[in-house]
Amino acid sequence: MNPQSTVDNAIEFRHAEFRLLGHGAILKNLSLHIRRGETLVLLGRSGSGKTTALKLINRLLEPSAGEIRVEGCSTLEWDPIRLRRRIGYVIQDAGLFPHFTVRRNVALVPNLEAWTEDRVKSRVEELLRMVGLDPGQFARRYPHELSGGQRQRVGVARALAADPPILLMDEPFGALDPLTRAEMQEEFLALQGRIEKTVVFVTHDVREALILGTRIALLEAGELVGIYAPQDFLGAREPIAAAYVAVFRADIVSLSSRNRGAS
Amino acid sequence: MSLFQFFLSHRDEILQSSAEHLWLVVISMLLAIAIGVPLGVLVTRKPWLAKPILGSASVAETIPSLALFGFLLPLPWLGARADRLAIVALTLYALLPIIRNTVAGIQATEPSIREAARAMGMTDRQILFRVELPLSLPVLLAGIRVAAVWTIGIATIAAAIGAGGLGEFIFRGLAMVDNNLILAGAIPAAVLAIAADLVIGLFEHRLRHAR
Numbered sequence: 001m002n003p004q005s006t007v008d009n010a011i012e013f014r015h016a017e018f019r020l021l022g023h024g025a026i027l028k029n030l031s032l033h034i035r036r037g038e039t040l041v042l043l044g045r046s047g048s049g050k051t052t053a054l055k056l057i058n059r060l061l062e063p064s065a066g067e068i069r070v071e072g073c074s075t076l077e078w079d080p081i082r083l084r085r086r087i088g089y090v091i092q093d094a095g096l097f098p099h100f101t102v103r104r105n106v107a108l109v110p111n112l113e114a115w116t117e118d119r120v121k122s123r124v125e126e127l128l129r130m131v132g133l134d135p136g137q138f139a140r141r142y143p144h145e146l147s148g149g150q151r152q153r154v155g156v157a158r159a160l161a162a163d164p165p166i167l168l169m170d171e172p173f174g175a176l177d178p179l180t181r182a183e184m185q186e187e188f189l190a191l192q193g194r195i196e197k198t199v200v201f202v203t204h205d206v207r208e209a210l211i212l213g214t215r216i217a218l219l220e221a222g223e224l225v226g227i228y229a230p231q232d233f234l235g236a237r238e239p240i241a242a243a244y245v246a247v248f249r250a251d252i253v254s255l256s257s258r259n260r261g262a263s
Numbered sequence: 264m265s266l267f268q269f270f271l272s273h274r275d276e277i278l279q280s281s282a283e284h285l286w287l288v289v290i291s292m293l294l295a296i297a298i299g300v301p302l303g304v305l306v307t308r309k310p311w312l313a314k315p316i317l318g319s320a321s322v323a324e325t326i327p328s329l330a331l332f333g334f335l336l337p338l339p340w341l342g343a344r345a346d347r348l349a350i351v352a353l354t355l356y357a358l359l360p361i362i363r364n365t366v367a368g369i370q371a372t373e374p375s376i377r378e379a380a381r382a383m384g385m386t387d388r389q390i391l392f393r394v395e396l397p398l399s400l401p402v403l404l405a406g407i408r409v410a411a412v413w414t415i416g417i418a419t420i421a422a423a424i425g426a427g428g429l430g431e432f433i434f435r436g437l438a439m440v441d442n443n444l445i446l447a448g449a450i451p452a453a454v455l456a457i458a459a460d461l462v463i464g465l466f467e468h469r470l471r472h473a474r
Contacts, residue, residue, distance in 0.1 A: 108385075
């Protein structure tokens with residue numbers, strides 16, 4: 001195989017399968033290349049296998065067949081601890097440690113990596129500013145003293161703490177109110193423009209996929225339906241992709257007709 | 264002689280016995296924590312061990328204390344010293360609530376928190392010591408509180424085999440049909456139990472509300 005492709009692809013799924021006893025195949029024969037620096041959105045409904053695919057990347061799950069290569073090495077060849085410390089992970093309810101302050105939560109991986117105290121301190125402050133939180137105001141707080149949006153910001157800061165080249169995000173903005181979600185999406189785009197991580201972003205929200213994705217990989221019942229550039233997705237002829245687009249358009253149309261009726 | 268006068272005139276003896284009593288309880292509790300917490304952790308890691316471990320601890324719990332002291336008495340090393348025997352028996356009693364609450368506390372850790380810990384590249388050991396155990400501390404303390412109150416009560420019976428403690432007064436009082444003597448054992452034991460309950464409960468409360 002062409003060595004160039006290994007360099008350009010941060011992550012490769014090669015005929016990856018994941019089966020669970022009693023549930024059958026959750027992910028079937030997934031082959032997918034994720035390019036360095038892109039934001040690949042895994043779009044699908046619940047049960048489509050998108051979260052499973054994500055967890056195969058940092059080896060929270062291991063493939064039943066096939067392999068996933070991260071930076072050219074199969075996840076099974078990687079030491080799982082080393083692998084995970086090179087991959088940031090953000091989940092829906094942030095998963096912050098309730099007994100750690102914001103500072104300690106963000107400093108988690110740097111501390112595990114035994115950075116010096118000064119370096120950790122300045123990194124935490126840098127990251128909190130980067131996600132729009134004033135360190136003086138927030139560093140000493142506990143997660144329960146934050147709003148949902150603030151918790152999610154801390155979650156992003158924690159995932160980026162040790163500057164991992166890859167970032168996995170599992171419906172990170174799914175539990176937020178629509179306004180905060182839109183704000184976070186904007187900020188994510190701005191941030192991603194600066195830090196240029198390889199991001200794999202799981203969502204079931206077409207709008208989010210269209211806004212954030214460099215490419216959109218559509219999953220249905222454990223199978224890859226297709227990979228689309230956002231502008232192509234809106235015109236996709238493939239029935240499942242078309243169904244997503246139809247619902248998305250129908251929302252906009254019904255909204256605008258309601259507005260016309262009201263005025 | 265009034266009860267108050269009795270306490271006043273015997274205060275050195277009562278204090279001495281209370282100290283003995285507390286010593287039996289504290290040593291047993293430390294042993295039970297040192298054994299029970301690792302056993303509880305083991306149960307959460309190897310679920311098939313839950314039945315044998317929790318089962319044996321429950322069985323120990325059902326043996327009447329006087330009988331347990333009697334059973335252990337003929338054993339070679341154990342039976343040689345009464346306080347040694349009492350400590351082993353009390354430890355056995357204290358184990359169940361401590362094991363059970365260790366398990367309950369760890370199992371109550373939210374899956375998303377454990378998953379985040381794993382995904383951040385924490386080792387199993389780091390997850391246990393930095394996440395699961397600290398988070399289950401309030402529940403664990405509740406178990407320790409229950410165990411402490413129990414052992415303070417049961418330790419009075421250790422006097423039957425000559426291990427000392429506040430039970431001495433109670434057994435002497437029963438033999439001599441002297442209420443003052445019985446109360447000289449029973450009241451301090453009750454005070455100790457209530458104090459342990461309050462003090463440990465206070466820590467528990469603080470921990471629960473610290474986050």
